Amino acid sequence: QVQLAESGGGSAQAGGSLRLSCGASTDTWCMAWFRQVPGKEREGVAAINGRGDSTYYSDSVKGRFTISRDVAKNTAYLEMTGLKPDDAGLYYCAAGAVRPCLGSTLNRLNYWGQGTKVTVSS
Secondary structure, three states: OOOEEEEOOEEEEOOOOEEEEEEEOOOOOEEEEEEEOOOOOOEEEEEEOOOOOOEEEOOOOOOOEEEEEEHHHOEEEEEEOOOOHHHOEEEEEEEEOOOOOOHHHHHHOOEEOOOEEEEEEO
16 A cells, blocks of 8 residues: 655646645655546646656646656655646646556556645636
């Protein structure tokens, strides 16, 4: 069993930045961030593999968000810049032994954090 703990959510103005962190209780190959907006399906927005040398971004965040990983600390980060009101929602960290760690495989991740809220004001 892997426990995940997110932190770093909060409020920002449009165009601003926030940084999310996700600490895992043990090493897992694939770590990802999803966001949930009321009335919409949960969307995988970014993922990173165990070596930190392969990443995935959804089209909605590409070029604005950066996912990174501190392997020694079992922690993944999501640096969000150029925030838009549409980026608001609950952000969940997910992890699992999924290979490859790609957008098409993120639905197989089986460990989830509790979520952290992001609010973006225009």
